[in-house]
Amino acid sequence: MIRFNDIIEEVLKYNPQADVEALQKAYIFSAQAHKGQTRLSGEPYLIHPLEVAYTLTKMNLDVPSVISGFLHDTIEDSFVSKEEIESDFGKEIAELVDGVTKISKIPLKTSEETRVDNFRKMILAMSKDIRVILIKLADRYHNMQTLNFMSPDKQIEIARETLEIYAPLAHRLGIEWLKGELEDISFKYLNPAEYRMISEKLAKTKKERDSYINEVKELIKEKFQQFNLKMEIRGRAKRIYSIYRKMVQEELNIDDIYDLTAFRVLVDNVKECYLALGIIHAFFKPIPGKFTDYIALPKANMYKSLHTKVIGPHGEKIEIQIRTHEMHRLAEEGIAAHWKYKEGKVFDPKEDKVFAWLRRIIESQQELKDNREFMEVFKIDLFPDEIYVFTPRGDVKELPKGATPVDFAYAIHSDLGHRCIGAKVSGKLVPLRHKLRSGDVVDIQTHPNHKPSKDWLGFVVTSKAKTKIRQWIKTEQRERSIELGRALIEKALARHDLSMSKMLKAGDFLTIAKEFSFETVDDLFAGVGYGLYTPLHVLGKYIPESDKPSKLQKIISTIRKGKDTTIKIEGVDGLVVRFAKCCNPIPGDKILGFITRGRGLTVHVADCPNIHTYDDQRKVPVSWELNKQYAYPVRLRISGEDKKGLLSEISAVMSAHKANILSAQAMTYPDKSAASIYEIEIGHMSQLQKIIKSLQKIKGIRSVERMRGNA
Structure with missing residues (x-):
C-alpha cells in the first residue's frame, strides 16, 4: 500500500524544491473529506487518492498536479465545493480538480449518446489544460487495478x-x-482465456528467457567493446497484449512466436545511435524491411529511436531499439518530459507539434454534430501508426498507415481534396484507393468542377478526409432532399386543391414543421425528401380529421401495417421494421434505425460499420420494446485445442443455458488447434454473455467471439 511518505520521496527525486507543506495540506484535506468512506474492496477510500497521486509522481508531474491527485474526488464524492478548494489551494488547482470532476460525473451504465458527450467534455478539458487528462489517466489506472471488485x-x-x-x-x-x-x-x-494462456506460457519459460536475455546482452556488449563505444543494454519480456496482437495479426500460435523479448541499447548522442546500428548490423544479419528510423522522422508523440530486427545467435529474430539516454527519458515520461509548467508558463497545445492530433480532434469536436461520427474520428486519431510521404516540393506529410492519395490531398487543403481526380505516386499514376508507403512522393491531379464521391468513405482513413467528405455529401444531399420533399408535398397538395404558395405565406408549413419537431420549413421538406416522413403524414397534420377522405385514411392505414412489436421508434410511427443481416442485432445490443425509401426501417447494431456510411438525416433512434419472447439467431466462433470431448462440453454449455443449436461446423488444423462455428437461438444479450463466459471457462478454449453477418 502506498504511503504519503512514498509520494514525497518520489516528488523530491525529480523536484528537490517541491512544496512539501502544500502536498501535506492536500493529503490531510483529502483524508478529512473521505473520512468514513470505503471502496467496493472494503478498503478506506483514502487509498485511492494516494495511489492516484503516486502514479502522477511516476509521470514526474508538477506539485499542482500531485495535489490535484489527492483532491480529484473531493468535489464528486464529498461535500466539498470548488470554491472551498480555490480558497484553500488556489485557482489553478481548483480548475484542475473541477476539470477532472466534470469528465467523471457521467455514470458508466448510461446511453451511448451520453457517454460520447462525456468524451466531448474530456476533449474540451484537455484543450484547456492537458494535466486534467493526465490526472484522469492516473485515476483510471488505479480503478483498473481494483476492477476485480466490480460486477462482471x-x-x-x-x-x-x-x-x-x-x-x-x-x-x-x-x-x-x-x-x-x-x-x-x-x-x-x-479475453481471459487468451490472457491466461499467454501469461502461463511466459511464466513457464521465464527461466530460460532470462538466461537467453543475459546471453544476448553479453554478446552485444562484447561487440561494442571492440569499438570502445560506451553503451547500456537492457532486455525485457514483451507485454501480454502486445504478444496477443502479434498472434492475431500474423495468425500465429504462441509457440510460433520466438521474439518474446526485446532489447534496448542506450548511448550518449545521436551520432552514436547510428554507429551502434552499424555495429549491430555488422555482427547480426538484419532482416530486410524491418528497420525504422524514428530519429529522422519522430512519431506524432515525439518518440525517437532506431528500431531494427536481426537474426540472433541461434537463428531466431531479435528486436533491438537504439536511442540516447535523453530519448529514453522522453519515451518513458512522455508529455511530462516536454513540460512547460516548470518554467512558469501555461502549456499551449497550439504551439507544440506533439499536440497536432489534439488540434485535429478539437476541430472535429466543433465541426461534427453527430456523436457517432465524432467517436469514429476520435478513435482514428487515437490509434497512430504513421507513414511519412512527400509533396513534389519535398515537404514531409505525416499520415496514418493505410492512407491514400485522397487522405494526402485533404491533409494539404480541403479544396484540394474536393477537386482530386487522380494522383501520381513517385511518378506513376495510381488509383485513388492506392495505399501510400513511407518515402512516396505524391502529386495530386485536380479538376475545378470535380466533387467528392460517397465511395471515398470506403477507403479514406484520416479523420479530416472523412469529416470533410461527409460534410460535403450532407450539404449536397440536403439541398436535393429539400427540392424533392417540396415537389412531393406540392404534388400531394394539388390533389386536394391546396396551394403551396398560400400555405407558405400563411405560415402553415412552419406550424406543421414544429409539430414534427423541425426548426424550419426547409427541415420539414428535407425530412420528406429523405423518406423520414411521407407527404401523407404532412397532409394528415393539416387536413382536419372530419375532412380527411376515406381514401387518405386507407393509404395511411396501409403505410402503418407491419409494425414490429419488438422495436420502439422515436418520433416516427408506422414503419415496417426489419433487422440488418450485416450485424444481426439481438435484444440487449445498442441499436440504431435507418429509413430506406420504400422499404421501411432497418435496425442495425449501433457500432455496425455499415450504418456509419449512411446518411445521418435518415438515421432514427430506436430501442427494444419486448412485449413477447422471440428467438434470435447468433453465430459464435470458438477457437481452442483439438482435444477429445471438447465439442461435447461446448454443447453441454449451450444446453445448460437453454440455447437451441441450429447448426455446428468443426475444423481441425495441423498444429493441433481447432475451430468451430455454432449457430444458436437466444432471447437476449444477457443470455449470450452468460454462454460466452461459461465457454471461456472450458479448459482448452482460447477464444469465443460473436460473428457478424455472414463472416
Missing part, C-alpha cells in the same frame, strides 16, 4: 472503454509504460 458486466464495459480510449490516450501522450499496463489489464477481463 461492468468489468467488461470498463475494460473495453479503457482499451479503446484511455490506453491510446496514454500512447498519444507518450506514456508507454501506462499504455502497456492499461492494455494488459483490459485484455485480462476482455
Whole structure:
C-alpha cells in the first residue's frame, strides 16, 4: 500500500524544491473529506487518492498536479465545493480538480449518446489544460487495478472503454509504460482465456528467457567493446497484449512466436545511435524491411529511436531499439518530459507539434454534430501508426498507415481534396484507393468542377478526409432532399386543391414543421425528401380529421401495417421494421434505425460499420420494446485445442443455458488447434454473455467471439 511518505520521496527525486507543506495540506484535506468512506474492496477510500497521486509522481508531474491527485474526488464524492478548494489551494488547482470532476460525473451504465458527450467534455478539458487528462489517466489506472471488485458486466464495459480510449490516450501522450499496463489489464477481463494462456506460457519459460536475455546482452556488449563505444543494454519480456496482437495479426500460435523479448541499447548522442546500428548490423544479419528510423522522422508523440530486427545467435529474430539516454527519458515520461509548467508558463497545445492530433480532434469536436461520427474520428486519431510521404516540393506529410492519395490531398487543403481526380505516386499514376508507403512522393491531379464521391468513405482513413467528405455529401444531399420533399408535398397538395404558395405565406408549413419537431420549413421538406416522413403524414397534420377522405385514411392505414412489436421508434410511427443481416442485432445490443425509401426501417447494431456510411438525416433512434419472447439467431466462433470431448462440453454449455443449436461446423488444423462455428437461438444479450463466459471457462478454449453477418 502506498504511503504519503512514498509520494514525497518520489516528488523530491525529480523536484528537490517541491512544496512539501502544500502536498501535506492536500493529503490531510483529502483524508478529512473521505473520512468514513470505503471502496467496493472494503478498503478506506483514502487509498485511492494516494495511489492516484503516486502514479502522477511516476509521470514526474508538477506539485499542482500531485495535489490535484489527492483532491480529484473531493468535489464528486464529498461535500466539498470548488470554491472551498480555490480558497484553500488556489485557482489553478481548483480548475484542475473541477476539470477532472466534470469528465467523471457521467455514470458508466448510461446511453451511448451520453457517454460520447462525456468524451466531448474530456476533449474540451484537455484543450484547456492537458494535466486534467493526465490526472484522469492516473485515476483510471488505479480503478483498473481494483476492477476485480466490480460486477462482471461492468468489468467488461470498463475494460473495453479503457482499451479503446484511455490506453491510446496514454500512447498519444507518450506514456508507454501506462499504455502497456492499461492494455494488459483490459485484455485480462476482455479475453481471459487468451490472457491466461499467454501469461502461463511466459511464466513457464521465464527461466530460460532470462538466461537467453543475459546471453544476448553479453554478446552485444562484447561487440561494442571492440569499438570502445560506451553503451547500456537492457532486455525485457514483451507485454501480454502486445504478444496477443502479434498472434492475431500474423495468425500465429504462441509457440510460433520466438521474439518474446526485446532489447534496448542506450548511448550518449545521436551520432552514436547510428554507429551502434552499424555495429549491430555488422555482427547480426538484419532482416530486410524491418528497420525504422524514428530519429529522422519522430512519431506524432515525439518518440525517437532506431528500431531494427536481426537474426540472433541461434537463428531466431531479435528486436533491438537504439536511442540516447535523453530519448529514453522522453519515451518513458512522455508529455511530462516536454513540460512547460516548470518554467512558469501555461502549456499551449497550439504551439507544440506533439499536440497536432489534439488540434485535429478539437476541430472535429466543433465541426461534427453527430456523436457517432465524432467517436469514429476520435478513435482514428487515437490509434497512430504513421507513414511519412512527400509533396513534389519535398515537404514531409505525416499520415496514418493505410492512407491514400485522397487522405494526402485533404491533409494539404480541403479544396484540394474536393477537386482530386487522380494522383501520381513517385511518378506513376495510381488509383485513388492506392495505399501510400513511407518515402512516396505524391502529386495530386485536380479538376475545378470535380466533387467528392460517397465511395471515398470506403477507403479514406484520416479523420479530416472523412469529416470533410461527409460534410460535403450532407450539404449536397440536403439541398436535393429539400427540392424533392417540396415537389412531393406540392404534388400531394394539388390533389386536394391546396396551394403551396398560400400555405407558405400563411405560415402553415412552419406550424406543421414544429409539430414534427423541425426548426424550419426547409427541415420539414428535407425530412420528406429523405423518406423520414411521407407527404401523407404532412397532409394528415393539416387536413382536419372530419375532412380527411376515406381514401387518405386507407393509404395511411396501409403505410402503418407491419409494425414490429419488438422495436420502439422515436418520433416516427408506422414503419415496417426489419433487422440488418450485416450485424444481426439481438435484444440487449445498442441499436440504431435507418429509413430506406420504400422499404421501411432497418435496425442495425449501433457500432455496425455499415450504418456509419449512411446518411445521418435518415438515421432514427430506436430501442427494444419486448412485449413477447422471440428467438434470435447468433453465430459464435470458438477457437481452442483439438482435444477429445471438447465439442461435447461446448454443447453441454449451450444446453445448460437453454440455447437451441441450429447448426455446428468443426475444423481441425495441423498444429493441433481447432475451430468451430455454432449457430444458436437466444432471447437476449444477457443470455449470450452468460454462454460466452461459461465457454471461456472450458479448459482448452482460447477464444469465443460473436460473428457478424455472414463472416
